[in-house]
Amino acid sequence: MKHAILxxxxxxxxxxxxxxxxxxxxxxxxxxxxxxxxARAMQEVMQAEGIAKSVEVMNVPGAxxxxxxxxxxxxxxxxxxxxxxxxxxMVGAILTNGSPVTLKDVTPIxxxxxxxxxxxxxxxxxxxxxxxxxxKLRADPGSVSWAGGxxxxxxxxxxxxxxxxxxxxxxxxxxIAFSGGGEAMAAILGNQVTAGISSVGEFQEQVKAGxxxxxAVSSAERLPGIDAPTIKESxxxxxxxxxxxxxxxxxxxxxxxxxxxxxxxxxxxxxxxxKMLADRGWTNTYLAGEAFAAQLDADIAATETxxxxxxxxx
Amino acid sequence: MDSFSLLMQGLVTAMxxxxxxxxxxxxxxxxxxxxxxxxxxxxxVALLLPVTYGLDPAGSLIMFAGIYYGGMYGGSTTSxxxxxxGESASIxxxxxxxRMAKAGRGGPAxxxxxxxxFVAGLxxxxxxxxxxxxxxxLALTLGPREYFALMVLAFVTVSxxxxxSALRGLTSLFIGLALACVGIDGLTxxxxxxxxxxxxxxxxxxxxxxVALFAIGEALAVAxxxxxxxxxxxxxxxxxxxxxxxxxSWKAWLRGTFIGFPIGSMPAGGADVAxxxxxxxxxxxxxxxxxxxxxxxxxxxxxxxxxxxAAAGTLVPLLTLGLPxxxxxxxxxxxxxQFGLQPGPLxxxxxxxxxxxxxxxxxxxxxxxVILNLPLIGLWIKLLSIPRPWLYGGILxxxxxxxxxxxxSPVELGMLILFGVMGYGMRLYGYxxxxxxxxxxxxxxxxxxxxxxxxxxxxxxxxxxxTPVSATLLGISAVFLVVPMLMRLRGRGQVLSxxxxxxx
Numbered sequence: 001m002k003h004a005i006l007x008x009x010x011x012x013x014x015x016x017x018x019x020x021x022x023x024x025x026x027x028x029x030x031x032x033x034x035x036x037x038x039a040r041a042m043q044e045v046m047q048a049e050g051i052a053k054s055v056e057v058m059n060v061p062g063a064x065x066x067x068x069x070x071x072x073x074x075x076x077x078x079x080x081x082x083x084x085x086x087x088x089x090m091v092g093a094i095l096t097n098g099s100p101v102t103l104k105d106v107t108p109i110x111x112x113x114x115x116x117x118x119x120x121x122x123x124x125x126x127x128x129x130x131x132x133x134x135x136k137l138r139a140d141p142g143s144v145s146w147a148g149g150x151x152x153x154x155x156x157x158x159x160x161x162x163x164x165x166x167x168x169x170x171x172x173x174x175x176i177a178f179s180g181g182g183e184a185m186a187a188i189l190g191n192q193v194t195a196g197i198s199s200v201g202e203f204q205e206q207v208k209a210g211x212x213x214x215x216a217v218s219s220a221e222r223l224p225g226i227d228a229p230t231i232k233e234s235x236x237x238x239x240x241x242x243x244x245x246x247x248x249x250x251x252x253x254x255x256x257x258x259x260x261x262x263x264x265x266x267x268x269x270x271x272x273x274x275k276m277l278a279d280r281g282w283t284n285t286y287l288a289g290e291a292f293a294a295q296l297d298a299d300i301a302a303t304e305t306x307x308x309x310x311x312x313x314x
Numbered sequence: 315m316d317s318f319s320l321l322m323q324g325l326v327t328a329m330x331x332x333x334x335x336x337x338x339x340x341x342x343x344x345x346x347x348x349x350x351x352x353x354x355x356x357x358x359v360a361l362l363l364p365v366t367y368g369l370d371p372a373g374s375l376i377m378f379a380g381i382y383y384g385g386m387y388g389g390s391t392t393s394x395x396x397x398x399x400g401e402s403a404s405i406x407x408x409x410x411x412x413r414m415a416k417a418g419r420g421g422p423a424x425x426x427x428x429x430x431x432f433v434a435g436l437x438x439x440x441x442x443x444x445x446x447x448x449x450x451x452l453a454l455t456l457g458p459r460e461y462f463a464l465m466v467l468a469f470v471t472v473s474x475x476x477x478x479s480a481l482r483g484l485t486s487l488f489i490g491l492a493l494a495c496v497g498i499d500g501l502t503x504x505x506x507x508x509x510x511x512x513x514x515x516x517x518x519x520x521x522x523x524x525v526a527l528f529a530i531g532e533a534l535a536v537a538x539x540x541x542x543x544x545x546x547x548x549x550x551x552x553x554x555x556x557x558x559x560x561x562x563s564w565k566a567w568l569r570g571t572f573i574g575f576p577i578g579s580m581p582a583g584g585a586d587v588a589x590x591x592x593x594x595x596x597x598x599x600x601x602x603x604x605x606x607x608x609x610x611x612x613x614x615x616x617x618x619x620x621x622x623x624a625a626a627g628t629l630v631p632l633l634t635l636g637l638p639x640x641x642x643x644x645x646x647x648x649x650x651x652q653f654g655l656q657p658g659p660l661x662x663x664x665x666x667x668x669x670x671x672x673x674x675x676x677x678x679x680x681x682x683x684v685i686l687n688l689p690l691i692g693l694w695i696k697l698l699s700i701p702r703p704w705l706y707g708g709i710l711x712x713x714x715x716x717x718x719x720x721x722x723s724p725v726e727l728g729m730l731i732l733f734g735v736m737g738y739g740m741r742l743y744g745y746x747x748x749x750x751x752x753x754x755x756x757x758x759x760x761x762x763x764x765x766x767x768x769x770x771x772x773x774x775x776x777x778x779x780x781t782p783v784s785a786t787l788l789g790i791s792a793v794f795l796v797v798p799m800l801m802r803l804r805g806r807g808q809v810l811s812x813x814x815x816x817x818x
Contacts, residue, residue: 031360037648040360059357060722063498063515070512071723097498097505097515145770151502176766177501185637186581192457193770205636205657280651312502 021263022054025246026084028068030061038112038244039085041280045272051263064093064150070101076249080256083109087244088154091303095313096152103296106247107257110264111292113277114243114285115199117158117218118228122191123211130216130234133195134166141172147184147193151177152312154242155197157303158218160310165236170309188212199242200226201281243285245292261288317444324670328678333373333671337679340377341686344384348401349392355385356642359649371653372668376675378646379629383435383676385642386585386625387683390427390618395420395697396709398529398716402520402755403585403621406593408528409748410606410613417609420695421553425688426563426611427618429555432684433564434571434619438626439676441575442633447662449627450634453580458766459778461582463787465760468587470791471594472752482745490753493518500762501769513725520586522717523754526730527747529713531737533706538738553692563615566596570619577620578627581639582763585624586755592620626676633657633669 023046027039036059043055060068065086076082084106094102121127127136137144141163148155156177160170176193178184185203188196189211196203196212200223206212214228218240222230231238248260267273268286277284287295307313327333347358359378369377389404394411407427414423441449469487496507497517508514555563570592577588596616597606606613631637636657638644650657655665662669700708717730740747764778771777779785 031356031645036360061516063512067512067515067723097512099512142772151500174769174772176769178766179500179762183581183639185635186454186631187457189635190454190457279653280648 021052021259022056022081023052023263024056024058024082026058026060026068026072026082028060028065028072028084028086028090031059034115034244035065035085035087037280038246041273041276042085042112042246042267045270045276046263046267049267049270049272051266051270063097063099064153065090066093066097066099066101069094069103069106070099073101073105073250078251079249080252080260082249083260084247085244086247088242088299088303089150091300092152092154092157092307095304095307103247103300105250107250107252108245108247108292108296109257109261110268110288111243111245111285111295112264112268113282114241115201115282116223117155117197117240117242118200118203119162119215119217119231120188120196120203120207120212121194121215122188123213124191125194125213127195127215128213130229130231130236133215134162134236136194137163137166137168137173141168142174144195145174145176145193146195146197147176147178147187148197149177149184150179151175152307152310153177154240156310156312157306158238158240159197160306161238161240162231162236164306164309165231165238170306171311173310204281241285245296264288320666320670321443321674323667324672324674325677327372327667327671328376328674333376333675334678336369336373336377337380337675338682340380341384341387341679341683344381344386345388345683345686346384347381348385348388348390355382356640356645358385359642359645371655372671372675375646375649375653375668375672376679378649379672379676380679380682382625382642382646383622383679384683386622387428387431387687389621390431390614391424391694392712394423394427394614395694396529396705396712397532398709398713399521399524402524402751403589403624404618405520405524405528405586405751406589406617406748407614407621408524409593410610412528413607413609414611414614415609415695415698419609419611420698421691422555422559422611423609423614424691424694425553425555426559426615428684428687428691430563430567430570430615430619431622432680433567434574434623435626435680435683436677437568437571438575438578438623439673439680442626442629442676443670443673446630446634449576449579449630453576453631456580456582456783458763458770459784460781460787461580462760462763462767462778463784463791464577464587465756465763467787467791467794468590468594468756469760470794471598472590472749472756483749486740486745486747486749487753490750491757492753493523493750494754494757494761497758500758501765511725513721513723517758518729518754519717519721519726520751520755522721522726522730523733524751525713525717526733527737527740527750529709530730530734531741531747533710534734534738535741536702536706538742553695559611562602562611566592566612566615567619569595569599570616571623573616574620574623575627578624579630580627581631581637582759584640585621585628587759588620588624588627589617590752590756592616629676633661633672636661 025039025042027036029035039057043057046052046055060071072084119130127133146159156175159173159175163170163173178187184196184198187193200217203212203214207214216231216234217223217226217228218231218238220232220239246264304313343358344355347355358381389401390407393399393404393408394415397408397412399405399408411423414420496514498505498515505515573592573595574588578585593613593616596612600606600610600612602610628639628643631639632643632647638647647657717726737747767777779788
């Protein structure tokens with residue numbers, strides 16, 4: 001209650017429309033995944049900070065988010081209270097599934113968070129550096145089995161990009177797709193595969209405990225507090241980030257888009273959001289407006305190229 | 315400090331009135347969502363996550379664990395009474411449980427499910443407390459080839475145990491396997507048999523198929539039989555378990571527990587696989603084979619114990635490795651992170667008090683569940699005295715709402731009706747429906763594990779028998795498959811003639 005009063009006072013003080021608007025956020029995935037987590041984190045902070053009076057989260061799972069996306073576009077055009085959470089995985093899924101509805105059909109608002117990818121090997125492995133791993137990959141691409149998330153997802157794309165940068169035929173990589181991070185991690189810990197790839201956060205505890213060795217991260221710069229080189233400084237021009245974004249319905253007026261963008265900017269600037277990201281181990285990669293739209297186009301183009309190279313998109 | 319004194323200390327933590335209250339809220343909510351098809355424990359925990367932000371870590375985690383256990387518990391109620399399994403782990407419970415309910419023995423069926431869940435939850439939680447680090451080490455040595463061998467074993471034992479005729483059982487199983495091919499192939503991302511329908515991309519939802527085949531199919535069958543409209547299921551005898559029921563249940567509970575816990579602990583196991591294997595084991599070991607298919611109490615006691623033990627088992631990789639192996643566990647992981655805790659190899663060392671408090675609270679939640687559920691049995695079985703047209707009308711409504719609740723799409727509803735009609739047709743011609751669901755659940759698991767194993771070994775098939783565990787499991791499967799055939803060849807004429815008679 002106290003929060004609500006504070007929130008109303010806050011909104012009034014800023015004199016942006018006198019009353020906070022209600023939102024419904026669609027998480028185009030099952031409860032428990034990253035998009036669901038993002039949507040629920042937004043819900044919590046937007047309500048607590050008084051950015052919106054009431055925020056509802058709705059799950060529409062399926063096909064890498066494309067089922068939810070299609071439904072969102074079909075039923076919410078022109079409605080400024082509807083938001084959808086999505087991310088890089090959706091870019092790949094739209095391409096591999098040949099989805100008729102694409103990210104061009106929604107109004108992108110902002111990129112919120114990002115995860116850096118990490119390449120690890122089991123502690124017992126004789127591979128010590130990324131160079132050792134790439135050497136093995138060059139000698140016999142099939143002999144290096146990679147455990148990661150779903151086929152065509154960000155993990156798969158990162159491996160494809162690395163192979164390409166190392167001069168290895170990307171169609172020859174032996175990528176073993178596991179559903180969810182858990183099973184892939186079990187396969188790495190159990191020494192069932194040569195290497196593993198997933199977000200840094202997922203491996204962090206294992207690396208700390210010494211059960212896995214972190215070879216490289218996929219960010220442009222080294223990450224603070226993480227003792228590993230970037231793939232780029234090891235000599236392969238690969239930078240991959242698994243970002244998550246929020247988008248609004250199609251067919252909105254400029255004022256409506258401005259209002260939503262202002263609310264999301266408030267969310268991003270809030271203390272509650274900063275704390276939430278720290279708790280969840282997410283990196284804030286906030287990017288809005290024109291800059292985000294340009295980045296999105298570049299990502300879509302790059303993803304399409306690599307998916308063709310791996311052979312997932314014809 | 316040794317584990318035992320840590321547990322005692324945990325019990326002291328968990329005995330605080332507020333913690334007990336959270337546990338009570340958790341188990342009550344969990345039971346309620348378990349009873350409602352469509353709202354699973356995962357969704358409930360996800361909905362409650364923001365609410366618990368202001369609570370202390372111990373209290374909210376304990377509440378989540380209560381929901382998880384409660385959900386496993388509540389799922390059996392609708393399976394037994396209405397033949398409407400709310401989740402994949404309680405599908406086999408419906409097979410014998412609903413037959414018992416129709417024979418007027420709904421009370422004992424619910425009681426053996428409740429007490430079996432309690433016994434299994436108790437033993438499995440203690441195993442979690444004392445063996446978690448060892449169990450997880452063992453589970454990690456299992457890779458795709460071992461999981462594939464386990465799936466083969468499940469196929470062979472399960473398909474042979476359903477229905478009276480192996481031929482019909484296998485036909486049903488293969489229908490399930492065909493349905494399992496629908497959707498995005500997990501290893502290459504290619505869409506199979508989806509005909510451009512995006513809702514089919516993720517395959518056919520297990521609960522939709524199960525609810526359609528069991529509940530809708532049966533409602534249609536009952537309606538088609540043109541029975542007197544005022545008929546109802548009579549309750550015969552006591553709602554309590556008799557001495558014979560106890561004698562037949564306790565071994566099944568224990569077997570279910572020892573099947574469920576290790577399978578739940580495996581990163582690719584799961585409560586549904588555990589419940590199938592437990593059902594198959596009970597059917598093989600029973601002294602009353604003639605009762606299976608008409609309502610054998612072991613067929614309820616074993617799987618219900620197994621799915622609760624498996625629920626405790628999934629906490630092993632979650633707490634020791636930070637590995638969520640189910641959707642509910644994944645959300646509990648987010649709950650841990652919300653309080654700045656990272657489950658993983660260091661959790662038991664860094665946050666020992668919280669972990670042992672959680673384990674102690676699970677024990678308490680388990681006691682609360684049985685206290686909450688046993689008196690409710692008398693109330694639940696009154697459902698069965700509703701006149702049949704009303705009851706089945708209610709079941710249809712319940713089944714439809716549950717399905718749209720999970721997946722609000724007309725395609726899902728269409729599938730529900732289509733599979734419902736298919737379920738009616740199968741009943742009409744005497745084909746068992748359970749193997750269809752088993753095929754849908756186990757088919758993709760077996761396929762993916764096989765292909766992963768082969769990809770890792772670069773196409774070398776001998777990898778499948780290269781480890782002692784996989785070779786042994788496949789060996790046992792081969793024995794189960796070949797021995798009955800040999801027995802038939804040695805002149806068990808009546809079996810052969812039965813198979814021939816079925817092939818019309």
